[in-house]
Amino acid sequence: MKRDKIAKLSEVIEISPLELLGMDIPKNPIPVGDIVRIPVLGYITCGEPILTDENVTEYREVFNNDLPKGNLFFLQAKGHSMEPKIPDGSYVMLRKQPDVENGEIAAVIVNGDNEATLKRVRKLDDTILLETLNEKYAPYIINENNPARIIGKAVKVEYKL
Structure with a gap:
């Protein structure tokens, strides 16, 4: 040039x-103080539930300026059921909390505390639907015969273009 x-x-x-x-x-x-390191605790499925792995696999550096308060961690999305909003391979930042509002996206432990999945939570009378964003996938039904536990609310998604 x-x-x-x-x-x-x-x-x-x-x-x-x-x-x-x-x-x-x-x-x-x-400024160095404006960057925070948040742990990546493994993978979470966006499809059929997979076994959880809560070991720190890496850290992601993020700007501190607009982070939500609370215990934050990342899980890397695997699968296509939450596309296009949460693509396969993206990093989902979650705030550790035991419940979410109706319609929010959460990391949920299912199948006897052995598997985790990322889904939109839809609360009905005595049933909870774990809904996908991709209409090609069916919802996962939670009730007294098929219990689950919310471990965190999705607050941010990061991915490479």
């Missing part, structure tokens, strides 16, 4: 020409 075009472009986007070329990167564009 020619020097005059670099100068014009840097003027338009309001950074120095050296910064535009990657030669003068600000030392601290984001």
Whole structure:
């Protein structure tokens, strides 16, 4: 790119020409205190329930500016039942809590505390439906014969484009 075009472009986007070329990167564009590390505790299925694995597999760094309060963790989504909102492979941030409002998305332990799934919770009289966002998948029915336990509310989704 020619020097005059670099100068014009840097003027338009309001950074120095050296910064535009990657030669003068600000030392601290984001204060360190504004980033938080949140653990990824494994995978959660978006389809048929799978075995849970609550070991920290990695940490994700996120900005602290608008995080919800509470005990936060990530689970990586596996499956297609929550697409397009929650794609396969995306990271879902959850706030640990034992209940959610009707219509909210939650991580739910099912099948005798051995499996976890991510679904929209629809509360009916004496039944709870765990609904998918993808209409190709059927809901999962929770009742006294098929109990479940909510472990957290989905508060954010991160994925690569």
